[in-house]
Amino acid sequence: MPKLLDIKFPGECTTLPEGFWSAVDVWIKKPHVVNKRLCGSRETESEDVGREALPFLLDDPELSQDVLSFLTSGPSPAQTHDKEKPWSSSVRTIIPKVNSYGTTRHKEVILKDFGRQQVTFLPFEEDSEGQVSLKRGNIYQFQLLHQDREGWALELRALTPDAWFSDGVAYPKLPWLSTDLLPKLVRWAAECKSSEFRSTLSLLPVEKYSLMYQQLKEKYKAMVKVWPEVTDPEKFVYEDVAIATYLLVLWAEERAEKGLTARQSFVDLGCGNGLLVHILANEGHPGKGIDVRKRKIWEMYGPQTLLEENAITPSESFLFPGTDWLIGNHSDELTPWIPVIAARSSYSCRYFVLPCCFFDFYGKYQRRQCKKSQYKEYIDFITEVSQISGFNTEEDCLRIPSTKRVCLVGKSRNYQLSDEAEAEQQRAHYIQGRQTVSGVTVQESDVRNDVDCCPGNKGIDRTPGSSWGAGFQPRDRVETVRNCAALPRDFVDGVVLRVANFLLGMTEDDGGGSSCGWNRGGSLSVSEVAGLLEQETLQLLKKECGGLQTLLKNNHQVFRVEGGRVYIRDWRDKKSSRVDTKRKPVAPGALKTRPCWFHDHHPQRCPLQAEHCAFAHGPDDLRPSTRPLKWIKNDAFL
Numbered sequence: 334m335p336k337l338l339d340i341k342f343p344g345e346c347t348t349l350p351e352g353f354w355s356a357v358d359v360w361i362k363k364p365h366v367v368n369k370r371l372c373g374s375r376e377t378e379s380e381d382v383g384r385e386a387l388p389f390l391l392d393d394p395e396l397s398q399d400v401l402s403f404l405t406s407g408p409s410p411a412q413t414h415d416k417e418k419p420w421s422s423s424v425r426t427i428i429p430k431v432n433s434y435g436t437t438r439h440k441e442v443i444l445k446d447f448g449r450q451q452v453t454f455l456p457f458e459e460d461s462e463g464q465v466s467l468k469r470g471n472i473y474q475f476q477l478l479h480q481d482r483e484g485w486a487l488e489l490r491a492l493t494p495d496a497w498f499s500d501g502v503a504y505p506k507l508p509w510l511s512t513d514l515l516p517k518l519v520r521w522a523a524e525c526k527s528s529e530f531r532s533t534l535s536l537l538p539v540e541k542y543s544l545m546y547q548q549l550k551e552k553y554k555a556m557v558k559v560w561p562e563v564t565d566p567e568k569f570v571y572e573d574v575a576i577a578t579y580l581l582v583l584w585a586e587e588r589a590e591k592g593l594t595a596r597q598s599f600v601d602l603g604c605g606n607g608l609l610v611h612i613l614a615n616e617g618h619p620g621k622g623i624d625v626r627k628r629k630i631w632e633m634y635g636p637q638t639l640l641e642e643n644a645i646t647p648s649e650s651f652l653f654p655g656t657d658w659l660i661g662n663h664s665d666e667l668t669p670w671i672p673v674i675a676a677r678s679s680y681s682c683r684y685f686v687l688p689c690c691f692f693d694f695y696g697k698y699q700r701r702q703c704k705k706s707q708y709k710e711y712i713d714f715i716t717e718v719s720q721i722s723g724f725n726t727e728e729d730c731l732r733i734p735s736t737k738r739v740c741l742v743g744k745s746r747n748y749q750l751s752d753e754a755e756a757e758q759q760r761a762h763y764i765q766g767r768q769t770v771s772g773v774t775v776q777e778s779d780v781r782n783d784v785d786c787c788p789g790n791k792g793i794d795r796t797p798g799s800s801w802g803a804g805f806q807p808r809d810r811v812e813t814v815r816n817c818a819a820l821p822r823d824f825v826d827g828v829v830l831r832v833a834n835f836l837l838g839m840t841e842d843d844g845g846g847s848s849c850g851w852n853r854g855g856s857l858s859v860s861e862v863a864g865l866l867e868q869e870t871l872q873l874l875k876k877e878c879g880g881l882q883t884l885l886k887n888n889h890q891v892f893r894v895e896g897g898r899v900y901i902r903d904w905r906d907k908k909s910s911r912v913d914t915k916r917k918p919v920a921p922g923a924l925k926t927r928p929c930w931f932h933d934h935h936p937q938r939c940p941l942q943a944e945h946c947a948f949a950h951g952p953d954d955l956r957p958s959t960r961p962l963k964w965i966k967n968d969a970f971l
Contacts, residue, residue, distance in 0.1 A: 338511045339478070339488040340519050349485050350450055352525035353477040356518045357452050361425060361443055363532060367514055369430075370502045372543035373534065376425045376443075400472065403492050404444065404453055421445040427503045428540050431547060439503035451476035456504065470496035471504050475518065487522070489515050529709040530739050533730040537582050546578040553612060561629045562606060569606065572733045576662060577612040579731055579740075580685060584618070584658070587744065597657040602645055602671060603664035606630050611638040620656070625807060647674060647802025654679040661686035663737070669694050669718050670802065672743055673760060676722040680750045684724070688715050689737045694767045695804045712739050719743050721763045723756045761801070768804060817877045817884045828870065829888050830934060832862055836901050837936070851940045854901040859885070862899050890948065891930050904931075905940050924956040925949035 342349065365371045427439040442455040452475050456468040472492040479485050489511060491497065499506040505514070534542055553574055560566030584597045596618045601610050604622025611634045613620060621639035631640050645651050647670045653659065659682065661671040668688050675684035691698040691711045698711055705713070712728070719726040724743030731738045748756050817825070839855025859882050863871060866881070874880045885892045885899055893902040929948035931939040939946055949955035 335491055335494050337489045337491055337494060337507065338515060339486045340515055341483070342485040342487070342519060342523060344484075346485050346523050348523055348525035349479070350477055352522035353450065353487070353518075354445075354447075355525050355527070356521035357445075357475065359521055360514065360518065361423075364427070367517055368502070368505065372428045372430045372546075373539040374425045374427055375539060376423050400455065400469075400492070403472065403474070403490075404446065419447070421447070428543055429502045430543055449476065450478075468498070468504070469493065470498055473510065475515075477522075487515065487519050529706060530712070530730050531728055533732050533738075534579075536727055536729045536742065537579065537586065541585070542578060542582050545582055546575060549574045549578055549581075549612065549616075553608075556608065559633065561633070564606070568734050570608065572735060573606075573608040573612065573662075575731060575733045576687065577609055577616070580613065580658075580660070581616055581618075583685075583742070598655070599658040599660055600653050600656050601660040601662065602651075602674070603661065603667050604640065605663070607634060607638065607640045609660070609662055610640060614638050620658075644807045646807055647805055649801075652678045653682065656682060658682070659684045661688075663687060663689040665690045666692045666805070666807065668692055669715060670805070672715070672719040672722040672724060672741075673764065675743065676724065676746075676760060677757070680746065680753065683745075684719075684743045685740060686715065687731070687737070687740045688712060689735075694764055694802070696806065708737070708739075712741070715741055718763075720747065722760050723748050764801075817874070817887050820873070820877070820884070824870075824873070825884060825888070828866065828884060829891055829930070831865060832885070832899070833891055833901065833930075833934065835865055836899070851903070851937055852935075853903050856898045856900045858898050859894070890927075903940060904946070923947070925954055926956060928955060 346352070360367065362374065362376060365373045421444070423443050425441050425443060427441070438459045440457055440459060442457065444453045444455065446452070454473055456471045457465055458468065459465050470493050474490045474492075476488045476490065477485065478488055491507065494507060497507050498504055501509075550571065553570065556570045557566040560570065562569075580599075587597070588594070599613060599618055599620035601607075601613075601620065601622040604610050604624045606628050607622050607624070607630065610620065610622035614637055621641060623641045623643050623645055625642070625644045627640075627642040631638075634640070645667060651674065653674070656678065659671055659675045659678070661668055661684070664671060664686065668686055668690075669692060671684050671686050675682045688711060691707065693699065693714075698714065700707060700710060702710060716726050716728065719741055722743075723746045725745045725747050727742045727744070729740050729742065731740055746756075833854075836854035836857065837852055862885070863881055866874075871881070874884060877883060882894060886894050889902065891902060893900045925946075925948055927948050929939050929946055929950055932946075932948070932950045939948075939950060943950040943954060
């Protein structure tokens with residue numbers, strides 16, 4: 334049968350053959366990670382079958398023998414990995430991002446031959462009446478081959494490449510299979526990495542998610558053009574559209590499952606810019622958002638979007654007994670409290686939380702083990718909180734432009750309503766135990782309130798504001814910028830000059846050097862640079878996020894910080910950092926709004942000619958900025 338291409342694995346690849354099947358599963362279950370025109374796939378009808386059953390997978394007897402010959406044309410099982418294993422058969426449905434195929438459903442029978450180490454894709458179409466037609470011209474196969482002297486190779490074959498049809502979506506192009514997919518399968522097989530988390534959208538029907546996401550994206554794309562915040566509109570608008578899509582589909586499935594007609598109500602705790610609240614409210618769900626700080630964009634949503642400026646403190650004042658769902662979307666210090674607040678609000682209250690920053694109940698989360706990534710460990714911690722709070726907890730992974738994509742959902746309880754008092758005791762004792770971990774001292778009376786103030790308990794404390802979260806620190810209403818940008822200019826200039834002069838004074842033996850006679854100085858580790866500064870200076874920098882290293886990186890005109898070491902930047906060296914390789918040449922006549930540090934302070938001046946330098950060489954070269962002032966988070970001008 335025609336072979337299109339084979340790629341050899343480099344050197345001794347110890348992940349094979351297991352890595353091959355792991356890579357194949359990525360293409361079967363998550364084709365959207367390679368083909369961006371797909372939303373995903375749905376795999377069904379998986380079973381182990383004997384070879385004698387294969388002809389009956391095809392409706393056309395004349396084709397059966399032809400296809401069967403293709404399936405068995407490779408090396409015999411005795412020459413490969415495992416001749417005893419059966420064939421495995423499954424069917425997957427291809428789900429495009431945009432549904433332009435009418436009622437036709439594109440499917441594939443996927444046959445795995447573990448003996449020959451090959452997987453074959455037999456595409457077929459099924460119309461609304463259930464009529465099936467095999468796409469004989471689009472049958473293809475991947476086979477893993479091993480020869481002692483030549484090592485491992487992955488081969489791509491097609492049954493009839495001359496009759497191949499492609500639409501680039503359900504039916505890939507042959508060159509794409511060869512040049513895009515095959516190399517990725519080789520790389521995945523060699524790496525054989527398994528994710529710590531579940532596949533994306535594992536709790537939802539992907540078809541419904543895809544359709545709704547496209548509709549909402551089109552509906553709210555105008556927000557990108559009018560976004561008044563300093564955050565990236567492309568990221569935040571489409572991320573909130575994706576989260577809203579997830580919740581809307583999740584809630585629609587819940588209504589169908591429970592036979593409900595009324596749309597679920599919600600409260601978004603720590604709602605931030607409020608766009609998620611705005612979308613959910615626009616789509617018919619009653620609810621509101623609460624955040625410690627009002628954002629400028631709130632004024633744009635209109636009165637139908639309810640947003641409240643308030644500092645949320647875990648207490649009797651912030652229970653929501655009439656609300657169906659509590660939402661925590663990157664809710665930071667509130668994240669571990671949200672399952673608790675939901676559990677204490679009412680037995681029927683559910684929650685959705687998307688953890689981001691690592692917080693415990695009373696401060697930063699402290700790691701307990703190193704065998705997991707910090708993110709995985711924190712997700713497991715919130716899962717533990719949820720389960721102890723009484724929820725049957727489900728984990729899923731969203732499709733959003735963020736590295737923190739894992740969400741937790743609590744839709745039902747793991748105890749009966751009659752056991753509420755006992756469940757509350759368990760919650761309270763667990764939270765009390767976390768106080769010791771965080772080093773927080775809480776009065777005994779506060780611990781009693783922690784148990785007594787929950788609805789469903791006898792002896793309930795209805796005192797307004799009674800707190801069962803004593804020791805919790807909500808964020809300040811005014812967010813302090815601590816990225817060294819607010820430090821006095823004279824202070825920053827003094828640190829920069831001291832560090833730069835020391836680097837320039839280092840000899841070649843100290844790691845220094847020169848390029849065409851221009852002194853680039855030496856290099857120091859960040860800790861060695863800290864040794865050059867006074868204690869008062871270091872104490873002030875410790876109050877800033879990132880401290881000394883952030884200050885040095887902020888002054889990238891002067892310094893290059895790589896691998897924990899600090900260098901003088903040479904603007905002629907385009908390979909000195911990734912930033913330099915992306916920097917565009919200075920346009921003729923460009924306005925220079927900042928003075929050149931090297932022109933003013935380097936003993937040999939700037940290594941670039943004035944017309945090639947992005948910074949001003951002297952006052953005559955300096956021009957005031959014409960850009961409008963913009964706000965940063967603490968309402969200071971940039």
